[in-house]
Amino acid sequence: MGYPFTTGDVAYLRSPEGIAAAAEVDRLPLTPASHLADVTAARGLAGPRAAALVETVLLRRKAAAKVPTPADWLFTADALQQATPWPVAVARARRLAGRAVHDVTCSVGVDLAAAAEVAALAVGSDVDAVRLAMARGNVPGAAFVRADALRAVTRGTVVLADPARRDASGRRRWRPSDFAPPLDELSAAYAGRDLVVKCAPGIDPDVVPWADELELVSLDGAVRETCLWTGSLATAHRRATVLRSDGAEWTITDADDDTCPVRPVDQWIIDPDGAVVRAGLVRHYAARHGLAQLDEHIAYLTGPTPPPGVRAFRVLEHAKYTEKALRAALSRRSVGRAEILVRGLDVDPNALRPRLKLRGPEEVSVVLTRIGRTPTAILCQAERIPDDVTI
Incomplete structure (x- = not known):
């Protein structure tokens, strides 16, 4: 919602007077703690235009992730x-x-x-x-x-x-x-x-x-x-x-090669980018990088070498998934923090995590998935693969 700008506000904010006033308002901290004092200062500077000025400065500060040079842009809250x-x-x-x-x-x-x-x-x-x-x-x-x-x-x-x-x-x-x-x-x-x-x-x-x-x-x-x-x-x-x-x-497009085998768990697990998954191009992505599917209906991939520039999961161990077996495996490794990724199984990570009774200094990623008809737990170490490094 935000402040309801008018075309008159826009004309003022584009005028030399408005540009100078916005620069002055931009000197204010405009934090929740300083709000009353800042609004009072803005009103003293621009009277009835104060609200438009304050909103404009706040929106410009938020806009850095949307436009490269937001300092001279005008926005409404909804438009931004x-x-x-x-x-x-x-x-x-x-x-x-x-x-x-x-x-x-x-x-x-x-x-x-x-x-x-x-x-x-x-x-x-x-x-x-x-x-x-x-x-x-x-x-x-x-x-x-x-x-x-x-x-x-x-x-x-x-x-x-x-x-x-x-x-x-x-x-x-x-x-x-x-x-x-x-x-x-x-x-x-x-x-x-x-x-x-x-x-x-x-x-x-x-x-x-x-x-x-x-x-x-x-x-x-x-x-x-x-x-x-x-x-x-x-x-x-x-x-x-x-x-x-x-x-x-x-x-990557559907014109690319999609020759992709199904193989057992290898040294790495790769979770393709969401755009690849939603576009239905998992097999094409796997073929490009020499990877295989764990299951032809599941988007997790595996292989001896992860693609560059991705967050991949180095396999530590894997076994048939039961909650009891997973809890024991995490306990053996003194795992106190676990990232839980699920695909193909009806498991709620937020509900599962407290039941695992995690204690210890170690941290792992747990991939829970279905391979064929077998629910499988894969314990991994997450790593960011550099763009210019091949493992």
Whole structure:
């Protein structure tokens, strides 16, 4: 929710007077402990504009993870919360390089700013006059028009859209008809056009049959979105793109080899990135790195050498899983802390952990899974594998 900005607030915040006042407010600590004193100081500086100034400074401080230079950006609280993290926006924009791009739900302009850096032309539109006014200042190199996303106001452009996925109560919306604008209506409005739609990671592919490619994108291990691509933009049916804040990235598609054996537990266990799992590309990832599946229906992989740049699990021992046997194995190793990962078994790690009666100085990771019909416990040591080191 946050402060309800007006277009008048935006004009003030972009004026020399507002810019100078924001710089003064930014000198304040703006902590919970100093809140009353800071608000009083802001009111003395800017009177009725104080709330807009304080909110703007606080949002800019929060925005460092979303945009590279937030110091001169304007946001609303909801727009910042919903904005795409910058590395994700940049990775998507790279596929639009050299094209004319129209962001039909541009909001305050984060996705548009990334596209504008590589596009031949960048156009933004939105129905929200305040967000559109903010975007004009945030992305000065783009052209803007106030328009409904379902109204085609450009020709020959790639259409980029990020439909809203929360209702007024803040609950997530998963049905395509509940998105704003609705996904099927968006697809129909731009039939025959190259279309890119940012969606929630959990969207069911069956409800968007018009999407030619589904790309699952993760950042620093967290799956952030499913991106739907149509027309000439689609270069695969399913894709996983894995990004890190340090700039490292890689991608894999269903066009890659998926020759992957099923083998017993080897020296390492690898839990593929969530984007790979959700995209249904576990076998393709395994084939790329010479790994095998423990079970053809389970996403855990095993092999003698882990891929570079991942958190992998060096196997210490493994056996058929029973709670009693696992408790005894952990006791023998003097384990006082255990990370518990579960896939393929009906086990609640939070409920199991206190029953294991962990005591001691050691720490392990416990992988609980099913291999064939056998519930299996694998005790491991988690290790971060460097990008440039092969074990």
